[in-house]
Amino acid sequence: MKITYCDALIIGGGLAGLRASIACKQKGLNTIVLSLVPVRRSHSAAAQGGMQASLANAKKSEGDNEDLHFLDTVKGSDWGCDQQVARMFVTTAPKAIRELASWGVPWTRIKKGDRPAVVNGEHVTITERDDRHGYILSRDFGGTKKWRTCFTADATGHTMLYAVANEALHHKVDIQDRKDMLAFIHHDNKCYGAVVRDLITGEISAYVSKGTLLATGGYGRVYKHTTNAVICDGAGAASALETGVAKLGNMEAVQFHPTALVPSGILMTEGCRGDGGVLRDKFGRRFMPAYEPEKKELASRDVVSRRILEHIQKGYGAKSPYGDHVWLDIAILGRNHVEKNLRDVRDIAMTFAGIDPADSEEQTKDNMQGMPANEPEYGQAMAKQKGWIPIKPMQHYSMGGVRTNPKGETHLKGLFCAGEAACWDLHGFNRLGGNSVSEAVVAGMIIGDYFASHCLEAQIEINTQKVEAFIKESQDYMHFLLHNEGKEDVYEIKERMKEIMDEKVGVFREGKRLEKALKELQELYARSKNICVKNKVLHNNPELEDAYRTKKMLKLALCITQGALLRTESRGAHTRIDYPKRDDEKWLNRTLASWPSAEQDMPTIEYEELDVMEMEISPDFRGYGKKGNFIPHPKKEERDAEILKTILELEKLGKDRVEVQHALMPFELQEKYKARNMRLEDEEVRARGEHLYSFNVHDLLDKYNANLKGEHHE
Numbered sequence: 001m002k003i004t005y006c007d008a009l010i011i012g013g014g015l016a017g018l019r020a021s022i023a024c025k026q027k028g029l030n031t032i033v034l035s036l037v038p039v040r041r042s043h044s045a046a047a048q049g050g051m052q053a054s055l056a057n058a059k060k061s062e063g064d065n066e067d068l069h070f071l072d073t074v075k076g077s078d079w080g081c082d083q084q085v086a087r088m089f090v091t092t093a094p095k096a097i098r099e100l101a102s103w104g105v106p107w108t109r110i111k112k113g114d115r116p117a118v119v120n121g122e123h124v125t126i127t128e129r130d131d132r133h134g135y136i137l138s139r140d141f142g143g144t145k146k147w148r149t150c151f152t153a154d155a156t157g158h159t160m161l162y163a164v165a166n167e168a169l170h171h172k173v174d175i176q177d178r179k180d181m182l183a184f185i186h187h188d189n190k191c192y193g194a195v196v197r198d199l200i201t202g203e204i205s206a207y208v209s210k211g212t213l214l215a216t217g218g219y220g221r222v223y224k225h226t227t228n229a230v231i232c233d234g235a236g237a238a239s240a241l242e243t244g245v246a247k248l249g250n251m252e253a254v255q256f257h258p259t260a261l262v263p264s265g266i267l268m269t270e271g272c273r274g275d276g277g278v279l280r281d282k283f284g285r286r287f288m289p290a291y292e293p294e295k296k297e298l299a300s301r302d303v304v305s306r307r308i309l310e311h312i313q314k315g316y317g318a319k320s321p322y323g324d325h326v327w328l329d330i331a332i333l334g335r336n337h338v339e340k341n342l343r344d345v346r347d348i349a350m351t352f353a354g355i356d357p358a359d360s361e362e363q364t365k366d367n368m369q370g371m372p373a374n375e376p377e378y379g380q381a382m383a384k385q386k387g388w389i390p391i392k393p394m395q396h397y398s399m400g401g402v403r404t405n406p407k408g409e410t411h412l413k414g415l416f417c418a419g420e421a422a423c424w425d426l427h428g429f430n431r432l433g434g435n436s437v438s439e440a441v442v443a444g445m446i447i448g449d450y451f452a453s454h455c456l457e458a459q460i461e462i463n464t465q466k467v468e469a470f471i472k473e474s475q476d477y478m479h480f481l482l483h484n485e486g487k488e489d490v491y492e493i494k495e496r497m498k499e500i501m502d503e504k505v506g507v508f509r510e511g512k513r514l515e516k517a518l519k520e521l522q523e524l525y526a527r528s529k530n531i532c533v534k535n536k537v538l539h540n541n542p543e544l545e546d547a548y549r550t551k552k553m554l555k556l557a558l559c560i561t562q563g564a565l566l567r568t569e570s571r572g573a574h575t576r577i578d579y580p581k582r583d584d585e586k587w588l589n590r591t592l593a594s595w596p597s598a599e600q601d602m603p604t605i606e607y608e609e610l611d612v613m614e615m616e617i618s619p620d621f622r623g624y625g626k627k628g629n630f631i632p633h634p635k636k637e638e639r640d641a642e643i644l645k646t647i648l649e650l651e652k653l654g655k656d657r658v659e660v661q662h663a664l665m666p667f668e669l670q671e672k673y674k675a676r677n678m679r680l681e682d683e684e685v686r687a688r689g690e691h692l693y694s695f696n697v698h699d700l701l702d703k704y705n706a707n708l709k710g711e712h713h714e
């Protein structure tokens with residue numbers, strides 16, 4: 001039996017896994033990265049939009065800082081995130097951008113002078129300062145107040161992943177692809193590596209390590225319609241669940257992206273709307289401002305997705321053989337902008353939909369002559385003229401994942417997790433656009449470094465026999481999948497699971513439908529025990545892979561659905577039409593799913609409370625979506641008064657925003673990452689008095705005074 005020993009084992013070669021491998025090498029560890037595919041083809045490469053970090057270089061990002069990034073992140077999460085983790089993240093993100101720049105990521109740069117832009121459907125001119133020429137530019141993305149999403153045209157993930165992969169190779173990380181992690185090796189609640197199947201030869205071997213880090217990405221392929229790559233099936237997270245010790249956090253927190261191409265699901269980046277693109281219904285009307293007067297198309301993703309579906313449900317969607325959809329209009333930005341800044345989007349639309357989205361020419365005007373605007377075909381005809389892209393919401397991002405502490409360690413000691421696979425929990429119930437590639441790199445830095453420290457100290461305390469028993473178990477399992485008496489077909493079961501998830505566990509959820517989904521999924525899970533693979537070879541066998549992965553995916557589907565059924569509130573991307581309010585009184589918590597016994601056919605669910613008294617910002621209105629839509633936490637007022645008092649007292653003593661922040665909510669972070677971020681405008685900010693911690697003082701003061709007067713405030 002083949003056993004490979006190393007200090008640090010990393011499963012997953014996306015941004016998170018590769019960046020963590022560099023952290024391990026920096027501490028001199030013998031490090032192996034395993035991946036299903038060549039690492040540069042990891043899903044991270046698909047990110048087009050960009051990476052959030054508060055650099056404050058460009059005109060539209062003036063005055064930006066960690067506090068504002070933090071505020072956007074917490075509001076975006078609908079107060080479901082761990083605020084200390086959000087602080088760790090926003091403090092490190094600017095350093096991550098700069099590090100990536102030093103590794104050669106060709107960030108799009110500022111050009112001094114005037115440039116045309118489309119803001120809120122209007123053509124405007126933005127003037128960049130001469131002294132900012134050549135610094136990293138940022139775009140409007142993710143519904144944030146300040147423009148802080150850094151990008152490399154529309155191939156951000158691609159350039160980032162290549163740079164990090166090059167750096168990992170430069171550090172001589174041992175990268176091995178076409179390796180599929182099947183199970184974790186663990187004993188006495190400690191993890192000692194993984195059992196791995198070679199996807200080509202079918203050989204099962206063990207990688208034994210002092211520490212193991214999981215960075216296998218999201219679980220989007222549990223759904224039928226998704227923007228995710230086919231490798232994003234969550235099998236890594238399911239393997240953690242199958243240890244019976246590690247737990248999954250908030251699996252019901254699934255993000256649906258509003259602008260996925262119909263029918264393929266290829267993402268039309270949010271950069272389209274960030275750059276000024278608008279959404280139109282079948283009549284060509286821009287409908288978002290009526291629903292979201294303040295943020296319009298740039299409200300958070302969960303909000304835009306819901307609004308699109310509401311509008312379609314009212315009968316305003318354009319008809320298509322693949323169901324109703326709406327239109328994304330980027331032609332409004334002008335051909336030059338589309339061809340230069342949204343090249344990939346144009347390429348995708350032309351290749352997969354036969355549409356040139358830069359086309360604003362009224363080429364087929366004659367076709368529409370005399371056609372009344374309320375004709376069902378009117379929108380289609382308009383779109384043909386304008387090159388609009390057919391889009392609708394589809395699964396996009398997995399906020400849920402393997403639950404970790406702020407250092408990235410799971411409930412199974414020695415098993416760490418980072419990136420989309422994890423529930424670190426930066427995103428709560430909705431992650432902001434641009435915060436995810438950022439999280440992958442930042443978590444790779446922070447968690448990678450904590451993980452490396454763990455590996456330096458840990459010992460391998462498992463004997464060879466035990467390791468061999470783990471290998472044997474997986475070998476027997478592969479044999480069973482090929483040679484059992486069962487008659488079930490893996491593809492039939494997998495397809496039905498995806499349909500159930502789409503139909504009943506999507507954007508709008510409801511108790512009765514979730515119950516039905518759960519029942520059907522349980523039946524599928526029972527049937528999956530009788531899957532028998534028809535292609536009887538152990539090597540190079542896609543059907544065999546599907547067989548063991550589908551069984552894992554079904555466990556995740558059960559965790560998502562059970563979590564969604566039990567959570568009788570609406571928070572972020574989790575919308576219960578039978579419980580439309582966010583309920584901070586009963587549901588300010590995180591769902592934890594575990595699977596302690598292999599005999600179980602349902603996850604065990606428990607909850608982790610979020611402590612309002614430890615929050616830097618107490619739960620409040622998000623600034624978009626429905627107003628008055630939450631039941632306040634009983635301790636909210638007490639915490640708000642405490643926050644207000646602290647801020648006022650410390651500012652009177654001349655303390656700046658970093659010192660005040662620390663007093664409100666201390667958080668732990670490595671010194672090198674906690675160091676203050678310098679910005680070009682530091683002196684000007686000080687002169688303007690913006691170095692003070694002020695982002696929610698006025699708001700709180702208003703409420704405080706209103707309470708004194710006995711006025712009711714939301």
Ligand SMILES: Cc1cc2nc3c(=O)[nH]c(=O)nc-3n(C[C@H](O)[C@H](O)[C@H](O)COP(=O)(O)OP(=O)(O)OC[C@H]3O[C@@H](n4cnc5c(N)ncnc54)[C@H](O)[C@@H]3O)c2cc1C
Nearest residue numbers: 012013014015016036044047049050181217419420436437
């Ligand atoms: C189309 C699209 C566009 C996006 N655009 C943006 C954007 O503009 N900005 C942003 O912030 N975020 C964006 N995101 C999200 C972001 O790209 C991802 O969240 C992030 O890249 C995930 O990185 P990761 O390292 O966690 O995982 P991934 O990049 O998914 O890497 C996972 C790795 O795990 C390996 N793996 C998986 N299972 C196994 C196994 N069983 N055994 C061994 N290896 C395994 C894979 O081979 C792969 O190497 C986008 C997502 C999509 C779907």
